[in-house]
Amino acid sequence: MIRLMSQIFLRLALLVSLAGLAACSGPADTSGDTGASPTVLTEPVERRTLNFGIIATESSSNLESNWRPFIAAMSEWTGYDIQPFYASDYAGMIQAMRYGSIQVAWFSNFSGLQAVRLGGGQVFAKATYPDGSEGYNSVLIVPVDSPIQSVEDILTCDGSIDFGMGDPNSTSGYLVPSAFIFAPRGIDPSECFNSVRNANHEANAVAVANGLIDVGTNNTTNMTLLQRTRPDIAARIRVIWTSPPIQTDPIIWRTDLDEEAKQRLQYFFMNYGRMGTPEEIAAAREVLDPLYFGLFLPSSNAHLDPIVQLEIVRDLTEARNDPDLSEAERETRVAALRERLAEVEAGNTGLISQASAVGDVQTDGPAPAEVSSINWLASGAMLGLALVLLTLLLWASAPRGPGPRVPLFERVANAVIAAGVIIILVWSFDSADMDRSYLLVENAGDMGEFIAGFFPDDISSAASRTEYGQNLMHGFSEAVPQMIVTVQIAIWGTFIAVFSAIPFGLLSARNVAPNWVVQPVRRLMDVFRSINELIIALVFIAAVGLGPLAGVMALAVHTTGVLAKLFSEAVEAIDNGPVEGVRATGAMPLHEVIWAVIPQVAPLWTSFGLYRFESNARSATVLGLIGAGGIGQILFEAVRAFDYQRTAAIVIVIVVAVSAIDLLSQLLRKRLV
């Protein structure tokens, strides 16, 4: 057994080292793509790796190919290996910067502010646009034939409009419209509109062009880009509102990055596209163009001052209009915000590094008194209902006629359980929105229409079908490699979980461990199990940075919690006879576990492990959202871009992969039991 294990470990070690070699030799191929090669700075003493974070505001497949030459140039100029990390969500990137696994990143203004505040970042450069401008405007867009003419038309708040908002951390898509349109008028978009959906700029533009939403937020940068890349979509959009100008995006490094690295990065950003032969400059321009960058300019944290100001304006308006605040609270809050505003206007940039203090907490005020009294009334009614129900059930279960008597205690217990189930269902009815379930039938046609988006535009036309087929094939070729990564994440996540769940599962089984061990271990497993993988992944991003490893660890922790519970339940259900049989030979408790407990539960444990592997393959898709890689990342982008045919391709890959894993594990389970 030992020999076998050591062989397995040797092979694993070999595999790991081979994988490491492959990873090291990988990026070397891409250098030299750029054409520009001015190595003016001396080579650094040691070739180190800098991790460069990029927020995916567009579909990530374009993103990676667009950024690749830029990254190569950056590597060449700085003499460092620049490792790009893409995430479609800000939270993961900021977390990664905070814990130093990302040293430099391209942020938007608002997420950049969070990165400076929370992530230990510092602005050192900013991008400009290809035309040399240093800013952009937020816009509101409507379909070209929409009756909406001005921003006033949408602010009637008659609940007829479907509104496409930006990501809550997006400056132009969320913060600017909030600060300049909604906050000054005291309007809450979620109440004003029929629906408010958060998506990225491209998604909003496509949605508006297709009439899926009535109004969307966007910005001038993206509109220009759209005119160039997708003129058909741009032609179907009309701008109804333009905001005051907002500065370009900041490039942020960690404040504690060493001087040499800072110098080299500064050198690259300030000289790229400016220095060298005319051909080299032209080549650099070609690299920058698809990224919609002109040249870079030096900048500092002061870059974010207008954003801080925006934020304060927003908080100020919200504080003025918040109905939950008492007059006194309102006064204090407004006064504090005014003071901060004055300070920022006076040029006190130190405020950036402070937590947003007064502004951010206003929504979490204590619940007003009326609400709690209503709750009392509701619970009173519930209690009454419970008692009536209980009596009814008790009466119904009363023994009549011949037959054995059921003890009263048992009848009461059964009635309590039955009444409890009914009450829980009733109690959840409203909150789960079940009263609106008739809409499922009423609006079945709308669902059909939506689902039709996943299929060819015109199923009767051969051309449309061919195009659809090509879209699907393209989607497959993109999704399959990502699906494989996802499955690999699930494999390691489950493997680690199974190994840690064995001791935890045994220690939380009442027939193996004493109660004072069982209880704390079980509570710990409850914690593991109840925390969402996404949250656990954020914790691990702090240590290992963005990427699949954080996903693996998140799955491992969560699954350990689940498996330990299942494992311990299997252990508690074993036949105690064999355990006693082994004990009677004079064996130690450890031997009883190894020789009598584990052989009995092994088939069930394996089955649970395989089952969790199946569900982890599904869960791993979600982890892509925060930059843990795999198929989830492209799935969410496709969904956000309303690109349903691409979504269809990805979903098909997921379904096929999950079914295949399912079948395989069923076969294995049959073999093992």
Add this chain to the structure above:
Amino acid sequence: MTDAAAALKAENVRMTFGETKALDNVSLTIEPGEMVALIGPSGSGKSTLLRVGAALQVADTDSGPVSVLGKVMQSKGKISSGVRANRARLGFIFQQFNLVGRLTLFANVMLGALGRLPAWRGALGLFPTSVKQSAMDALERVGIAEFAGRRASNLSGGQQQRGAIARSLVQGAKVLFADEPIASLDPVSARKVMELLRELNQTDDLTVVVTLHQVDYAQKFCDRTVALNKGRIVYDGPSDGLSREKLVEIYGPEFETAFHGGES
């Protein structure tokens, strides 16, 4: 070895389950080399006595000591500290065989050596050749060596019970406690198991204490019979001294069912 020490010595043993007195001040001494049957109706305490003797169950706190081969197994409701070493010299046979179903018969029999192997060897399953040899010898001895590679759960009841006996042989047990060893077996297997126990008693000088439901088996295979009723010893003497009157006294008027397993 302590030849002089009794194979089993129980002194004023008490054991209560709730209100029921399973063992009510029982004192009993069994000498090495004896083959003793424990009989009595269900709930008379005969199984409890064996289980208390192997310290698989803890007796009451006011109970006297129980010792096997001169070593105290438990006393006053506390299991002795060296109980594992003492258990290793005592084979225990269960009504439900208690082999580990998913392990091979061979592996099950080798488990008998766990008590005397270093812990790490036992944990990793690295049994030395000598143990493997003694396991095969034991299987040969009980006549089921050909099934060594089969999973225990795939064997018949009689084969499993003989496997359990083989496990005791690998333990090197000097005393064998058999708790209803034939109650779950068909008559032919039952007879074979009893013959095996008798043979081990006669040729290896193994002390055998066996609880039985059927008095005829006690009379046929055991020299001495101890009868219990409601936790008290009501008869202790030669098996053929059990008169009809005595049996009626032990089992009540329906004692015939106990005599032939309900067949006649």
